[in-house]
Amino acid sequence: MALPEVPATTATIQREPAHAGDASPWRAPQLSLRFWPVFLRNLLVWRKLAIPSLVGNIAEPLMWLVAFGYGLGALVGQVTVQTSGGPVLVPYILFLASGSICMSAMNAASFEALYSAFSRMHVQKTWDGIMNAPVRLDDIVLAEMLWASFKAVFTATAILGVMLALGISHSPKLLLAWPVLLVAGVTFSCIALIFNALAKGYDFFTYYFTLFLTPMMFLSGIFFPREQLPPLLRAITDWLPLTSAVELVRPLFMDQWPSHGWRALAVLLVYAVAAFWIALALTRKRFRA
Amino acid sequence: MSLAQPATDLLKVSGLCKRFGANTVVDDLAFAIAPGECLGVIGPNGAGKTTTIRMCLGLSAPDGGQIDYALKPGEVLHMPRDAMAIKARLGVVSQIDTLDPDFSCEENLLVYGRYFGLRDAQIRARIPALLQFASLSHKASARPGELSGGMKRRLSLARALVNDPQLLLLDEPTTGLDPQARHLMWERLQVLLQQGKSILLTTHFMDEAERLCSRLLVIDHGRKIAEGRPRDLIAQHLEPEVVEVYGMGATALQEGPVAALAARVEVSGETVFFYTHAAQPLLHALAQTPALRTLHRPANLEDLFLKLTGRQIREDG
Numbered sequence: 106m107a108l109p110e111v112p113a114t115t116a117t118i119q120r121e122p123a124h125a126g127d128a129s130p131w132r133a134p135q136l137s138l139r140f141w142p143v144f145l146r147n148l149l150v151w152r153k154l155a156i157p158s159l160v161g162n163i164a165e166p167l168m169w170l171v172a173f174g175y176g177l178g179a180l181v182g183q184v185t186v187q188t189s190g191g192p193v194l195v196p197y198i199l200f201l202a203s204g205s206i207c208m209s210a211m212n213a214a215s216f217e218a219l220y221s222a223f224s225r226m227h228v229q230k231t232w233d234g235i236m237n238a239p240v241r242l243d244d245i246v247l248a249e250m251l252w253a254s255f256k257a258v259f260t261a262t263a264i265l266g267v268m269l270a271l272g273i274s275h276s277p278k279l280l281l282a283w284p285v286l287l288v289a290g291v292t293f294s295c296i297a298l299i300f301n302a303l304a305k306g307y308d309f310f311t312y313y314f315t316l317f318l319t320p321m322m323f324l325s326g327i328f329f330p331r332e333q334l335p336p337l338l339r340a341i342t343d344w345l346p347l348t349s350a351v352e353l354v355r356p357l358f359m360d361q362w363p364s365h366g367w368r369a370l371a372v373l374l375v376y377a378v379a380a381f382w383i384a385l386a387l388t389r390k391r392f393r394a
Numbered sequence: 395m396s397l398a399q400p401a402t403d404l405l406k407v408s409g410l411c412k413r414f415g416a417n418t419v420v421d422d423l424a425f426a427i428a429p430g431e432c433l434g435v436i437g438p439n440g441a442g443k444t445t446t447i448r449m450c451l452g453l454s455a456p457d458g459g460q461i462d463y464a465l466k467p468g469e470v471l472h473m474p475r476d477a478m479a480i481k482a483r484l485g486v487v488s489q490i491d492t493l494d495p496d497f498s499c500e501e502n503l504l505v506y507g508r509y510f511g512l513r514d515a516q517i518r519a520r521i522p523a524l525l526q527f528a529s530l531s532h533k534a535s536a537r538p539g540e541l542s543g544g545m546k547r548r549l550s551l552a553r554a555l556v557n558d559p560q561l562l563l564l565d566e567p568t569t570g571l572d573p574q575a576r577h578l579m580w581e582r583l584q585v586l587l588q589q590g591k592s593i594l595l596t597t598h599f600m601d602e603a604e605r606l607c608s609r610l611l612v613i614d615h616g617r618k619i620a621e622g623r624p625r626d627l628i629a630q631h632l633e634p635e636v637v638e639v640y641g642m643g644a645t646a647l648q649e650g651p652v653a654a655l656a657a658r659v660e661v662s663g664e665t666v667f668f669y670t671h672a673a674q675p676l677l678h679a680l681a682q683t684p685a686l687r688t689l690h691r692p693a694n695l696e697d698l699f700l701k702l703t704g705r706q707i708r709e710d711g
Contacts, residue, residue, distance in 0.1 A: 139509075142509050145505075229495060230492040237484075237486035237554075238557075239481040241478070
């Protein structure tokens with residue numbers, strides 16, 4: 106068997122810690138473009154299953170939207186939303202649609218970074234195989250994070266398309282909602298990867314969903330305005346990542362500007378960076394066993 | 395006149411140590427692999443084989459010692475510091491198959507080649523030869539779930555060759571395979587050795603070690619307890635002949651006069667092993683008791699392994 110000569114790797118040599126003692130799992134992330142073939146790998150698998158996965162990703166949120174938006178919306182009527190230009194009254198369906206698209210992005214990112222990433226990491230040992238090639242764990246975690254974010258954006262885009270078709274919003278500012286949903290996807294992927302790193306099995310993720318994501322769904326102003334919450338609880342919910350995503354996306358649906366846009370964006374980014382760092386440290390610990 | 399330089403070791407490990415808490419799993423281990431060599435690492439479960447391989451791959455950081463690779467002339471790289479540059483030139487088959495279940499054999503090779511920074515066209519050009527090497531040309535579009543255990547292992551081996559490495563690290567490459575699949579795997583590994591590739595291999599199978607390995611490293615409790623060519627090790631540590639005795643009253647023989655005819659006696663369960671330099675008097679004496687069944691054979695690696703590491707079952711084994 107004659108194989109052609111493989112060219113020497115052109116990438117610059119990045120040095121690793123030499124001894125166990127030097128290698129704190131909390132050291133800075135060591136990221137490189139080597140994440141790309143890992144991202145491509147996930148894309149190639151997904152391409153084979155895209156249609157059924159798309160149906161699953163958008164059918165449920167749309168059912169919620171139609172049932173609650175039109176059904177409950179008829180009872181609720183209009184809701185007041187704070188924007189940079191002061192309070193604005195909007196139909197309930199618009200209020201709900203703009204919140205639930207954030208929820209869908211959150212769920213899509215979380216599912217991918219928990220169940221799917223765990224399958225690849227723990228069940229199929231795909232990560233172990235990749236690490237026998239010149240790819241760092243850090244790059245794999247980065248690839249998984251970006252992949253889950255991509256899934257979130259893809260899901261949100263599909264739902265956005267249906268919302269446009271239903272005529273829920275025609276705001277030109279929706280183009281800006283799209284990068285915001287990407288940032289939200291990144292944030293929730295990073296948080297989910299922390300739990301992925303800690304998981305012993307799939308059952309563990311049920312805690313994350315029921316104890317963390319579901320309460321956040323109800324406290325972040327998706328289904329009803331946070332003004333309804335008791336003051337203390339409301340003050341706490343100001344700092345939830347999902348609240349920030351909703352406060353950014355909702356005004357854009359209404360062709361308005363968010364009232365504390367930069368603060369909300371900063372909250373999402375701080376969560377993302379901190380969570381990625383923690384997720385990476387815990388994943389490094391898991392793999393150094 | 396040849397200008398060839400004296401061959402340097404592709405991999406040289408010295409003073410390697412790894413501790414998990416108070417437990418030392420690799421203890422001052424040293425070994426080297428010369429070009430074209432197949433080095434077998436044998437030892438009971440928990441002896442430190444896999445930890446050693448993981449350290450050689452930079453997946454686990456050593457607590458002490460040196461791991462040097464010389465995979466390109468004139469360039470010595472250190473693990474784990476230069477892990478990425480080293481792994482670009484290594485081939486690895488791990489104990490557990492990590493093939494992608496959602497991809498066909500072809501796609502598995504393509505996707506894995508990308509991890510090495512190879513271009514798609516480059517990888518695609520190699521895939522037919524890799525599949526042919528793995529005797530999987532007819533399964534190019536099959537997914538791993540449709541393959542037998544032996545086919546999966548061969549696909550893993552083909553995948554490890556995608557970057558045309560000079561040195562292969564194989565962790566128990568034939569564990570769990572049936573004899574036909576093992577023989578085919580051995581034959582493929584022999585082909586690689588004939589091509590001049592070098593192999594580091596861990597195994598539990600002494601016939602595998604004897605067949606493939608030019609040199610063996612026996613480790614236990616993380617320490618090297620013997621090293622050398624298989625035949626030399628047997629000659630060095632064992633009497634050349636063995637008589638195994640089982641049947642009614644076999645175990646009583648270890649105390650009796652027959653035992654005096656052997657150089658050494660070992661008992662395992664209901665079987666007595668007589669190690670000797672001349673088996674004839676012993677066989678003659680044993681023939682007096684027809685109820686006993688005997689097996690007379692030359693001493694082999696398995697005897698060596700059991701002598702060096704003991705017959706008792708390991709707790710984690």
